[in-house]
Structure formats: structure tokens, C-alpha cells
Amino acid sequence: xxxxxxxxxxxxxxxxxxxxxxxxxxxxxxxxxxxxxxxxxxxxxxxxxxxxxxxxxxxxxxxxxxxxxxxxxxxxxxxxxxxxxxxxxxxxxxxxxxxx
Amino acid sequence: xxxxxxxxxxxxxxxxxxxxxxxxxxxxxxxxxxxxxxxxxxxxxxxxxxxxxxxxxxxxxxxxxxxxxxxxxxxxxxxxxxxxxxxxxxxxxxxxxxxxxxxxxxxxxxxxxxxxxxxxxxxxxxxxxxxxxxxxxxxxxxxxxxxxxxxxxxxxxxxxxxxxxxxxxxxxxxxxxxxxxxxxxxxxx
Numbered sequence: 001x002x003x004x005x006x007x008x009x010x011x012x013x014x015x016x017x018x019x020x021x022x023x024x025x026x027x028x029x030x031x032x033x034x035x036x037x038x039x040x041x042x043x044x045x046x047x048x049x050x051x052x053x054x055x056x057x058x059x060x061x062x063x064x065x066x067x068x069x070x071x072x073x074x075x076x077x078x079x080x081x082x083x084x085x086x087x088x089x090x091x092x093x094x095x096x097x098x099x100x
Numbered sequence: 101x102x103x104x105x106x107x108x109x110x111x112x113x114x115x116x117x118x119x120x121x122x123x124x125x126x127x128x129x130x131x132x133x134x135x136x137x138x139x140x141x142x143x144x145x146x147x148x149x150x151x152x153x154x155x156x157x158x159x160x161x162x163x164x165x166x167x168x169x170x171x172x173x174x175x176x177x178x179x180x181x182x183x184x185x186x187x188x189x190x191x192x193x194x195x196x197x198x199x200x201x202x203x204x205x206x207x208x209x210x211x212x213x214x215x216x217x218x219x220x221x222x223x224x225x226x227x228x229x230x231x232x233x234x235x236x237x238x239x240x241x242x243x244x245x246x247x248x249x250x251x252x253x254x255x256x257x258x259x260x261x262x263x264x265x266x267x268x269x270x271x272x273x274x275x276x277x278x279x280x281x282x283x284x285x286x287x288x289x
Contacts (some may be wrong), residue, residue: 001102001105001108001109002105002108002109002112002152003219004219005214005215005217006112006116006126007149007153008118008214009211009214009215010116010120010149010204012207012210012211012214013120013207014119014120014123014142015122015206015207015210016203016206016207016210017120017123017124017126017127017203018123018202019202019203019206020127020199020200020203021126021127021198023202023203024127024191024195024196024199024200025127026191027132029132029177029178029181029250030126030132030135031126031270032174033126033135033136033139033174034126034127036139036166036170037266039128039143040142040143040146040166043146043162044146044150047149047150047153047155047158048153050153050154050155051153051154051155051228052219053219053220053222053223053224054223054225054226054228054244055223055224055226056224056226056239056240056243057248059155059158059240060240060243060244060248061213062158063158063161063240063244063255064201064251064252064255066161066162066165066166067255067258067259068255068258069166069170070165070166070170070259070261070262071168071258071261072262073170073173073174074173074263074265074266075262075265075266075269077173077174077175077177077266078144078265078266078267078269078270079269080177080181081177081181081269081270082269082270084181096180
């Protein structure tokens, strides 16, 4: 009764909400949370396809994505901490030294 | 009455609604800690989805890694930096409305692609019955150390790079270098 379309539409919804989080909020930590939301949405799509196609590659991919997401969060938060330590204000829009 | 299918549908819609409401909570919440806790709720509902999709090892790994490590890291950084974060304002109304419209357009595009589509026939060998019989951990283990050995090893290198990178970035620069044994020896002479 539940087809793959149910899961992938849920995944699309979560992805859109993650994208909205990155666009709307200016707090860099909450923007990171939006990125994690998008990664989780993609994980859900992978596992759904893996189950309905009887192919385990999707789940192995999710395993790797889980690893890379954890590594990315560690480095990203270290970056945020380093930036906060160096500057007075912490507005994401003002970190534009590399802007062309 | 097919109670299996009914139960599956109930669990799916329950956790789907929970996941969407929690995700909206991440966007809307005033304080960063509330956003982090809403994100934890998203992680847990997705773990329930993975169990529904016959992937119990991934569900447990999701909770351990995301809700157990990533989220705690977020909370630590929020707690350390929270006083400095409160001064950030919100975006202008025009920007917010444009962002919402863009998100809805993105969602519409994805849903339009998904609804018209038809899934390819299930040609793989890993049916749910096989996975239940052999064990999910065993199947993923056999694949990770067999067919997908190279991605597995590269993932471990990625983790090593992340460890070194995070330690280097978050290190404090020392203004006066700490005394080494040589300095102490020289001072005591």
C-alpha cells in the first residue's frame, strides 16, 4: 500500500524545508542545521529506493553519507567557532572578505 | 482486514507528520537550542522511517551518529557561543517572502517529477525476506568489506582529515608560548 512515492515526497518536503532554513535564517548554526536536514532528506530517499528496488547500494551510500555529514559538521562548527573568536559581530552576511 | 498494511500506514503517516512539524520547528524556532531539539526530533522520526523501510541497522546508526554525536556537538557550540548569537537579526520581509516562494517552487518541481514517475522493476537480490533472514548488519557488513571496500576506506580517510581539520581550526593561538623544559632549565641555572 505504501509505495516509494510516499517516501520520496516526504523526502522532497524535508529537503525544501532544509533549503528554506538555509535561506531564511542568518544564524550560522541554524543554517548548518538546514544543511543537515537536507542531507537527512536525501538519506531517506536513498533508503526508500534501496528497499523498493531490492538493491543494497542505497543503504551503503547512506552509510557513507552519514560519515561525511558527521565529518562536515565537525569541521564546519570548528570554522564557526574560529570565526566567532576572531570577530566582534557574528552576522553571516558580513563575512565577505573573499567576495570579488 | 490487512492489519500489517494498516499498521504500516499508521506508523508512516504518524512519523511523517512528526518529521515535517519538527522540520518546520527548526526554521521557525526563536532560540537556537529549540531549533537543535526540533532537529533531534527529525532525526528520531527518520530513524523510525528507516525501521519501516526494513533497515534497522541504519536506524540505530542514525540515532547514534546524528542524535548522539552531531546534535551534541551543535548544542555544545550553541551553548558556548549563545550570548554572541543573540544580536543577529532576521532578514527583511522581501527576502523572507522570496525565500519561501523559492522553496515552494523547488518543492513543486520535485513533487511534479516524483508523482508522474514509475519505479523500475525490482531487479536486485536483496529482498526484505532475505535481509530479515540473513540479518541486516551481516548484509551491510558483507557489502562494505566486499563490493564497497574502497568507499569504506576512503570514508575513514575523510574522518581522519575532519579530525585534523577541526583540531587545527579550533585551536587557540598562544600569545606567550608555554614554557618548555629547556626554558625552565635555563631559568633555574
